[in-house]
Amino acid sequence: MxxxxxxxxxxxxxxxxxxxxxxxxxxxxxxxxxxxxxxxxxxxxxxxxxxxxxxxxxxxxxxxxxxxxxxxxxxAPVKAEEPAQGAKPLETWATGLAGPLGLPLESLIGYANGELTLRAEQPNCHLSWVTLAGIGQASAGADKAGGPMGLTQAQWKRWGQSIPGIAKPAITDVNSASVAAGRALCNGGADLGGGKGWWTAVEKFRDSELFRQQVLGNAQLFATLSLDPAKxxxxxxxxxxxxxxxxxxxxxxxxxxxxxxxxxxxxxxxxxxxxxxxxxxxxxxxxxxxxxxxxxxxxxxxxxxxxxxxxxxxxxxxxxxxxxxxxxxxxxxxxxxxxxxxxxxxxxxxxxxxxxxxx
Structure with missing residues (x-):
């Protein structure tokens, strides 16, 4: 053999x-x-x-x-460790998780800011940072013009022009791109808190079966490790x-x-x-x-x-x-x-x- x-x-x-x-x-x-x-x-x-x-x-x-x-x-991915609010608590939270998750610190902070921003803008969407992290991971080999979240120019133009706390949003900035991606996912009253709503939202974000599976798989892994980083x-x-x-x-x-x-x-x-x-x-x-x-x-x-x-x-x-x-x-x-x-x-x-x- x-x-x-x-x-x-x-x-x-x-x-x-x-x-x-x-x-x-x-x-x-x-x-x-x-x-x-x-x-x-x-x-x-x-x-x-x-x-x-x-x-x-x-x-x-x-x-x-x-x-x-x-x-x-x-x-939908299991419920993950919630990010802390406030600049210093968020950085402390992300510093403790970035290594175990295998994510750059800047990226993890960006995904968390995406969740926190959408939590304020559209609380009924129930967007989690692990979904954004899954999208970032699945977009890693995509066209660099789409930035770290693989956004299309149409998505960026619609959802990325005004980002709270960022004077000049850029598609290449993970904080800006995470908020834009979150808005695209939550569009139309989507609720990502359950399986059907989560799957439909990711499907609308990018029409690729492989992409959706990569997002689901990586988001599930990130959620699991966020609750038990020692693993x-x-x-x-x-x-x-x-x-x-x-x-x-x-x-x-x-x-x-x-x-x-x-x-x-x-x-x-x-x-x-x-x-x-x-x-x-x-x-x-x-x-x-x-x-x-x-x-x-x-x-x-x-x-x-x-x-x-x-x-x-x-x-x-x-x-x-x-x-x-x-x-x-x-x-x-x-x-x-x-x-x-x-x-x-x-x-x-x-x-x-x-x-x-x-x-």
Whole structure:
């Protein structure tokens, strides 16, 4: 079996940098909620190879009882640590979180100012700084003319001309751009406090499925870490960051990623590469990963970075994803689809439980 190159920093840099410009492959969801059969009965986690993808599978695709969850249920990021008000308290708050979140201090202050400004201007919008941070992260590789939030000139002209406390707003200034982006998101009485409102607002902000998934994934991670910054340096967080960087790459049967000559990953190739990047070795297939890991009690929700498995433990585990939090997983579904975020457990699926690579 071939495993990913054991150079975590090289892999993370080369695979993650291109994420913002990738196109999703046959992404099976629209506006956050569409069903599709994506796990193959009989197992889509076949023996690993690092060459070209295998021919299309001949097994029958199933929905429900023979497969894992096939939807992304509309979801907003969990409630995050609230920013402090006032210049010095805000700077203290941001100084404590910028490092754990992996964000520049100036950017985090800008995202927080965006929330605080919109909290005053449109309190019913319930905009959180983590959404703005997710947009900033997803816009990192976009056209520099759009500034740190990837605003179009039309958005900037409409929403960025008058920013409280800033004499000369500029699209390149993260404080100005965060307020403008917040106004665009909250336009029309939008309420980002719930899943449907959040998803619709981000969809209107930029019509790209990959962008919306990147915003959701990164905002969810930032929210989780803001409530427990000590987790930031953990292997589970490093693995999650790596997996988020692969959103939009294609599923490739036996794929171990671009640095091994494959265009993308299969399900267990993604989870193994994610933990390789974090310095934790895993077996190569979903079945062997399941049987090698300590189990999470079935009555407990998985934690960030846990692996979630599908199939029958007594016969074969045929699929695995990486748990993101808030009922979501990062998932390499099957041929013809992209690495994406899905709801991890739906009624009628064959969810077998979760394993914890690191305590």
């Amino acid at each position: 071939t495993t990913p190159e054991n150079s975590p920093q090289k892999a993370h840099g080369s695979w993650a940098r291109g994420a913002a410009t990738r196109g999703l492959v046959a992404l099976p969801l629209v506006a956050g909620l569409v069903t599709a059969g994506w796990l193959l009965a009989g197992g889509n986690d076949r023996p690993a190879v690092a060459t070209a993808p295998a021919p299309a599978a001949t097994e029958t695709s199933t929905i429900g009882g023979g497969a894992g969850p096939s939807v992304l249920e509309v979801s 930031a340096s953990s292997p589970s967080t490093r693995a999650t960051r790596f997996a988020l960087g692969q959103l939009g790459l294609p599923y490739v049967w036996g794929g171990n990623g671009p640095d091994t000559g494959a265009a993308g990953f299969d399900c267990s190739g993604l989870t193994k590469a994610s933990y390789d990047d974090a310095g934790v070795g895993l077996p190569r297939t979903a079945d062997t990963q399941y049987h090698s890991l300590p189990k999470v009690p079935l009555n407990e929700e998985p934690k960030l970075g846990d692996l979630v498995f599908y199939g029958n433990p007594a016969t074969k585990i045929h699929h695995v994803g990486l748990y993101l939090g808030n009922g979501l997983m990062i998932n390499a579904p099957t041929e013809g689809q992209a690495i994406q975020i899905h709801t991890y457990h739906s009624k009628g699926d064959d969810y077998a439980g979760a394993g914890r690579p690191v305590s």
